[in-house]
Amino acid sequence: MAHGHNLAILRGLIKFKSNTQKIWGVLILLSIVTTVEVALGIYKPESLMGKVLGMKLLNWIFIILTIVKAYYITWDFMHMRDETKALQRMVVWTAIFLILYLIFILLQEGGYVFDVYDTGYIKRDF
Amino acid sequence: MSTTVVNTGTEGKTWGGGNRPLQASYGKMMMWFFIVSDALTFSGFLAAYGFSRFKFIDAWPIADEVFTHVPFLHGQEMPMIYVAFMTFILIMSSVTMVLAVDAGHHLKKAKVTLYMLLTIIGGLIFVGSQAWEWATFIKGDYGAVQTKGGNILQFVDAEGHRVALRDFAIVDQKDRTAHSKNTGLWFVQEGTLPTYSVEEVVAGLEAHENILVRTQLLDEHGHKTVLSREESLKRVKENGKIVVEGANLHVNEYGSPLFADFFFFITGFHGFHVFSGVVINIIIFFNVILGTYERRKSYEMVEKVGLYWHFVDLVWVFVFTFFYLV
Numbered sequence: 001m002a003h004g005h006n007l008a009i010l011r012g013l014i015k016f017k018s019n020t021q022k023i024w025g026v027l028i029l030l031s032i033v034t035t036v037e038v039a040l041g042i043y044k045p046e047s048l049m050g051k052v053l054g055m056k057l058l059n060w061i062f063i064i065l066t067i068v069k070a071y072y073i074t075w076d077f078m079h080m081r082d083e084t085k086a087l088q089r090m091v092v093w094t095a096i097f098l099i100l101y102l103i104f105i106l107l108q109e110g111g112y113v114f115d116v117y118d119t120g121y122i123k124r125d126f
Numbered sequence: 127m128s129t130t131v132v133n134t135g136t137e138g139k140t141w142g143g144g145n146r147p148l149q150a151s152y153g154k155m156m157m158w159f160f161i162v163s164d165a166l167t168f169s170g171f172l173a174a175y176g177f178s179r180f181k182f183i184d185a186w187p188i189a190d191e192v193f194t195h196v197p198f199l200h201g202q203e204m205p206m207i208y209v210a211f212m213t214f215i216l217i218m219s220s221v222t223m224v225l226a227v228d229a230g231h232h233l234k235k236a237k238v239t240l241y242m243l244l245t246i247i248g249g250l251i252f253v254g255s256q257a258w259e260w261a262t263f264i265k266g267d268y269g270a271v272q273t274k275g276g277n278i279l280q281f282v283d284a285e286g287h288r289v290a291l292r293d294f295a296i297v298d299q300k301d302r303t304a305h306s307k308n309t310g311l312w313f314v315q316e317g318t319l320p321t322y323s324v325e326e327v328v329a330g331l332e333a334h335e336n337i338l339v340r341t342q343l344l345d346e347h348g349h350k351t352v353l354s355r356e357e358s359l360k361r362v363k364e365n366g367k368i369v370v371e372g373a374n375l376h377v378n379e380y381g382s383p384l385f386a387d388f389f390f391f392i393t394g395f396h397g398f399h400v401f402s403g404v405v406i407n408i409i410i411f412f413n414v415i416l417g418t419y420e421r422r423k424s425y426e427m428v429e430k431v432g433l434y435w436h437f438v439d440l441v442w443v444f445v446f447t448f449f450y451l452v
Contacts, residue, residue: 019228019231020225020228023221023224023225023228024221027217027218027221030217031214031217034210034213034214034217035210037447037451038206038207038210040451041190041205041206041450041451042190042205042206049348059451059452062447062451062452063447063452065447066443066444066446066447069443070440070443070444073220073436073439073440073443074436074440076224077220077221077223077224077432077436077439078432078433078436078437078440079227079429083148083149083150084147084148084149084150086147086148087148087149087150087155087158090148090158091158091161091162094162095162095165095166095169098166098169099165099166099169099173102169102170102173103169103173103176106173106174106176106177106180107173107176107177107180109177110176110177110178110179110180110181110183111180111183113180113181114180114181114182114183114184117181118184123275124275124276124277125273125275125277126273126274126275126365
């Protein structure tokens with residue numbers, strides 16, 4: 001791709017002068033996010049242990065930060081930002097839809113099996 | 127080529143062919159499609175991990191207690207540090223890969239060579255770390271007793287710190303040796319025996335007043351349940367079946383064997399991707415040195431393997447979250 005790269009990230013909040021500079025900028029961003037994740041993972045602040053939508057707030061934070069990282073890896077390292085809308089949607093929408101569907105089914109089923117073990121007549125602790 | 131193409135009079139129109147709605151070359155597009163399908167494979171594995179975890183949501187091992195080791199710093203408990211380092215190495219090698227792609231756009235052969243080399247080194251460090259992580263996990267550290275029901279009983283002192291079997295088990299000399307083909311039935315053999323027998327652990331537990339049993343069950347604060355002294359003795363004597371040291375596909379001293387199974391399977395599959403990525407990178411690296419892409423006046427091949435390499439990094443970001451953080 002000899003033609004230009006889109007050099008703005010964070011919806012144009014930060015604009016880089018060259019592609020190389022943008023790469024280093026994204027690295028810094030990813031490193032910050034990873035550091036935050038690791039720090040939260042080690043210290044596990046008590047204030048983030050409350051449940052939100054059936055899962056600990058801390059776990060939601062981890063998942064959201066992961067998706068943020070995934071976005072920047074795909075958009076800037078894999079140059080998805082420079083591809084056409086059609087290609088972006090073909091890749092992202094397909095994957096997101098199928099993955100959400102799969103996760104919903106399997107986690108739902110896993111929770112059900114837990115309930116059967118928990119409240120049913122199956123003895124596991126012997 | 128022109129002999130194989132039929133003129134339809136619609137050239138240049140949307141459906142006339144020769145139109146590239148996605149503005150991407152064939153190779154890159156196919157790499158994207160492969161990546162989507164591979165992403166679905168990994169999601170399948172991770173979702174299956176989630177399924178098993180939800181199934182045993184009240185007894186799942188705590189990753190922070192499992193992966194606490196750092197090479198060369200023996201005996202110190204530093205959860206997450208080494209995995210964070212591995213993550214950083216992989217992100218770094220992703221960066222050198224983008225830099226190689228970028229240098230390729232400017233047809234700078236020397237720079238592409240250097241960055242490809244750095245990417246390969248990063249990949250090798252990651253795979254090496256992964257192997258070390260596996261070895262540590264397989265070896266285990268404290269040891270535990272597995273009950274007839276397949277649950278894991280671990281040992282802690284009065285303050286709740288873990289106690290290793292080697293620190294309290296009382297070894298008697300009547301130990302039996304591992305059965306091998308040449309000393310018994312030729313068609314029967316068994317694997318390595320644990321260092322201690324359940325009786326030795328029970329004897330040690332009786333002798334040490336301050337040691338308690340910790341079960342797999344998590345309380346409402348997410349900590350493992352510690353039993354009272356009487357209950358501890360009773361549980362090990364009545365239910366204890368085998369001594370477990372480390373983890374493999376059958377048993378896991380840290381808790382549910384499924385945790386170990388998924389760990390080996392998912393990080394193994396990812397590690398295999400990293401390994402094949404390194405091999406592909408090496409091939410492309412030599413092509414760069416030989417000047418193949420210089421003559422072609424296009425480094426698109428570097429870009430395509432770069433896509434694969436970034437994908438491997440992308441998968442690791444998710445494996446990191448779901449195995450080590452959540």
